[in-house]
Amino acid sequence: xxxxxxxxxxxxxxxxxxxxxxxxxxxxxxxxxxxxxxxxxxxxxxxxxxxxxxxxxxxxxxxxxxxxxxxxxxxxxxxxxxxxxxxxxxxxxxxxxxxxxxxxxxxxxxxxxxxxxxxxxxxxxxxxxxxxxxxxxxxxxxxxxxxxxxxxxxxxxxxxxxxxxxxxxxxxxxxxxxxxxxxxxxxxxxxxxxxxxxxxxxxxxxxxxxxxxxxxxxxxxxxxxxxxx
Amino acid sequence: xxxxxxxxxxxxxxxxxxxxxxxxxxxxxxxxxxxxxxxxxxxxxxxxxxxxxxxxxxxxxxxxxxxxxxxxxxxxxxxxxxxxxxxxxxxxxxxxxxxxxxxxxxxxxxxxxxxxxxxxxxxxxxxxxxxxxxxxxxxxxxxxxxxxxxxxxxxxxxxxxxxxxxxxxxxxxxxxxxxxxxxxxxxxxxxxxxxxxxxxxxxxxxxxxxxxxxxxxxxxxxxxxxxxxxxxxxxxxxxxxxxxxxxxxxxxxxxxxxxxxxxxxxxxxxxxxxxxxxxxxxxxxxxxxxxxxxxxxxxxxxxxxxxxxxxxxxxxxxxxxxxxxxxxxxxxxxxxxxxxxxxxxxxxxxxxx
Numbered sequence: 001x002x003x004x005x006x007x008x009x010x011x012x013x014x015x016x017x018x019x020x021x022x023x024x025x026x027x028x029x030x031x032x033x034x035x036x037x038x039x040x041x042x043x044x045x046x047x048x049x050x051x052x053x054x055x056x057x058x059x060x061x062x063x064x065x066x067x068x069x070x071x072x073x074x075x076x077x078x079x080x081x082x083x084x085x086x087x088x089x090x091x092x093x094x095x096x097x098x099x100x101x102x103x104x105x106x107x108x109x110x111x112x113x114x115x116x117x118x119x120x121x122x123x124x125x126x127x128x129x130x131x132x133x134x135x136x137x138x139x140x141x142x143x144x145x146x147x148x149x150x151x152x153x154x155x156x157x158x159x160x161x162x163x164x165x166x167x168x169x170x171x172x173x174x175x176x177x178x179x180x181x182x183x184x185x186x187x188x189x190x191x192x193x194x195x196x197x198x199x200x201x202x203x204x205x206x207x208x209x210x211x212x213x214x215x216x217x218x219x220x221x222x223x224x225x226x227x228x229x
Numbered sequence: 230x231x232x233x234x235x236x237x238x239x240x241x242x243x244x245x246x247x248x249x250x251x252x253x254x255x256x257x258x259x260x261x262x263x264x265x266x267x268x269x270x271x272x273x274x275x276x277x278x279x280x281x282x283x284x285x286x287x288x289x290x291x292x293x294x295x296x297x298x299x300x301x302x303x304x305x306x307x308x309x310x311x312x313x314x315x316x317x318x319x320x321x322x323x324x325x326x327x328x329x330x331x332x333x334x335x336x337x338x339x340x341x342x343x344x345x346x347x348x349x350x351x352x353x354x355x356x357x358x359x360x361x362x363x364x365x366x367x368x369x370x371x372x373x374x375x376x377x378x379x380x381x382x383x384x385x386x387x388x389x390x391x392x393x394x395x396x397x398x399x400x401x402x403x404x405x406x407x408x409x410x411x412x413x414x415x416x417x418x419x420x421x422x423x424x425x426x427x428x429x430x431x432x433x434x435x436x437x438x439x440x441x442x443x444x445x446x447x448x449x450x451x452x453x454x455x456x457x458x459x460x461x462x463x464x465x466x467x468x469x470x471x472x473x474x475x476x477x478x479x480x481x482x483x484x485x486x487x488x489x490x491x492x493x494x495x496x497x498x499x500x501x502x503x504x505x506x507x508x509x510x511x512x513x514x515x516x517x518x519x520x521x522x523x524x525x526x527x528x529x530x531x532x533x534x535x536x537x538x539x540x541x542x543x544x545x546x547x548x549x550x551x552x553x554x555x556x557x558x559x560x561x562x563x564x565x566x567x568x569x570x571x572x573x574x575x576x577x578x579x580x581x582x
Contacts, residue, residue, distance in 0.1 A: 139392075153331050
């Protein structure tokens with residue numbers, strides 16, 4: 001077994017453990033994905049709910065607020081991620097004290113992902129039958145109760161679906177962040193595999209990212225299936 | 230009609246929507262009084278403003294002008310929190326049921342009970358009794374997607390009843406259902422009205438639904454109530470053209486006239502053609518026989534429809550009368566005096582009953 005690995009994946013084997021090795025890279029990718037998904041998820045859900053609620057057909061329409069938020073979300077969604085990384089460098093340093101490493105990558109990852117997810121949340125919640133909202137109002141529910149008991153409950157399968165999509169695109173972004181100093185599997189593939197011509201490292205990095213994507217997709221599908229009636 | 234008997238009072242309601250530059254008036258100066266225990270029907274074609282009007286009752290639609298008084302409480306003056314608690318006293322069911330797809334039948338009915346003071350076991354008992362009331366015992370664990378339209382509407386009715394409301398609003402609740410299911414749902418509403426004493430306000434475009442359960446009717450056209458009265462007066466003596474249209478469609482007399490017209494039978498029918506609408510006691514008199522006996526007028530029945538509305542007979546007849554002119558006039562006078570609504574019809578004209 002170890003002979004086969006040594007023959008076909010020589011650089012992967014030597015780069016497995018230790019500083020800058022695969023184990024650390026996997027860990028860094030998971031770290032970046034988890035924390036940015038967590039924070040971008042919270043921010044995205046809040047912004048998405050605000051967009052739906054203040055929409056002209058929402059339960060608390062507010063034209064000015066909606067328009068501003070809508071534009072801000074669009075603006076941040078339009079900035080290419082690789083440029084965003086550089087542009088918000090000073091802000092990142094202010095917030096976490098560094099611009100490199102997984103921790104430094106978190107800030108741009110969250111800012112890059114949250115508006116995307118906010119839009120996904122908005123689209124998911126807008127799909128909730130307005131009649132059900134009306135029924136909830138007729139039952140005497142407050143706006144806050146309608147958000148939690150109707151929007152988030154009825155929209156849950158769709159939210160999970162778009163959450164899954166967002167995390168997968170987020171993994172893509174962690175690879176990009178990694179390449180410019182964030183660490184993780186993206187860094188592994190580019191600065192070790194690609195730039196040192198250690199092709200086996202590039203391929204194994206890619207395969208590991210694919211495994212991560214499939215696992216997340218699988219988990220998402222499982223919950224959607226369980227929740228949809 | 231004493232004031233305290235009125236459970237729902239709409240006073241001079243206006244609803245105006247702003248559509249860009251234009252103002253669209255959906256409801257114009259409508260006043261309605263619904264008495265406790267009524268099954269009040271609001272009938273009109275789509276776009277007449279009846280759905281908007283009925284949403285004013287629980288203030289899902291805020292009126293531009295006017296007062297909404299439900300159970301002695303002026304809803305237009307309430308704070309949001311007070312309005313929400315007032316809404317618990319007004320159940321509502323909808324054309325498309327509006328159930329939570331993510332919740333089971335049981336949980337859908339439990340939904341409005343979540344903030345009540347009832348204990349967990351009391352809530353469960355309450356939901357079970359509601360499920361039993363609407364006849365869905367074996368479906369409690371199913372989800373809405375597994376139910377038929379009629380069953381979904383039963384769930385919606387149980388949900389609307391969860392907070393023991395005194396008023397139940399039905400917004401086209403049977404319009405998406407087949408005729409048999411419609412009858413079943415209407416029977417259920419009528420039963421709830423009798424057993425629970427709940428006041429029901431139904432919105433519909435089907436005269437048959439009104440006929441089946443309502444005791445009072447308001448007819449709406451272009452945002453206004455054009456005619457209002459007891460079911461019998463609306464059905465027996467409709468005054469406005471639209472009301473007559475609804476009645477005629479429901480009794481199918483308009484079909485008959487159209488058929489006569491289309492088949493070119495008008496020329497083959499001799500004598501004067503009259504339409505008779507009659508109510509109650511006059512029905513039991515053998516009209517056709519007495520016309521012949523008293524005036525020597527022969528009546529040929531072209532169409533007849535007799536039905537029981539709230540234990541009163543309501544009939545419509547289309548007769549062609551032959552005899553000499555003076556006896557015909559006498560006969561028509563006699564009919565008018567015996568509380569029969571008589572209208573002469575010229576079959577050769579464009580059909581317009």
